[in-house]
Amino acid sequence: MIKLHHLEYSRSTRIIWLLEELGVEYEMVRHQRHPETMRAQADLAAVHPLAKAPTVIIDDNLMMESGAIIEYILEQYGDGKLAPAVGSKDRAEYLEWLHFAEGTIANPVIVSMLAPRFGGLGEGYAPFVEGEVVKLLDYTEKHLDNREFIAGDSFTGADINMMYVLELAKAAGMLANRPASDDYAKRMMARPAYKKAIALGGPIVPGLAA
Ligand SMILES: N[C@@H](CCC(=O)N[C@@H](CS)C(=O)NCC(=O)O)C(=O)O
Structure with missing residues (x-):
């Protein structure tokens, strides 16, 4: 249960x-x-x-x-x-994106989004975080170009884990110039579930x- x-x-x-x-x-x-x-x-x-x-x-x-x-x-x-089988060709890519979501991209995106509520990041830290956010979102954008799903060729748990971060990024206007990520987010958000x-x-x- x-x-x-x-x-x-x-x-x-x-x-x-x-x-x-x-x-x-x-x-x-x-x-x-x-x-x-x-x-x-x-x-x-x-x-x-x-x-x-x-x-x-x-x-x-x-x-x-x-x-x-x-x-x-x-x-x-x-x-x-919702997951490629252990040993299948898409397994490594699936695990990579499933864990990239929380292990790498979530923290800088969320810190950057929340910063204004706490008076900003300050002169020293802001460029460090913002540079990281741009690098990670651009990396994701390049990966999503001409792909329907984040890993392999079907919908998986990795799409669900990544979408929380991309939905926050979209709400913050960070996908405005990243059309592959924006289209991907729209497709995912159209799913009945x-x-x-x-x-x-x-x-x-x-x-x-x-
Ligand atoms: N790495 C964890 C992070 C969990 C997390 O930080 N959750 C937030 C909500 S999005 C939370 O519970 N915040 C409430 C709090 O920290 O008081 C995960 O991927 O689930």
């Missing part, structure tokens, strides 16, 4: 989307952010000491890393769907219509 702790405006929408793509049964518990700090609150801290979303409990395993959760759900409940995830969990970015 899968219990998903969903925090509003957060990465846990990825897991709703994944479970809706698979058509697997799950229970969802909803959590709100603190209205001023936007942090998760005591109700989520009671489930996981880091109070991070997604938090899931899958067959007694408590997990909170999106990439690991996606891999584990697909292993246990995927029935061969994505739309259902947003209908169930609310928008990823506050202020955007569900």
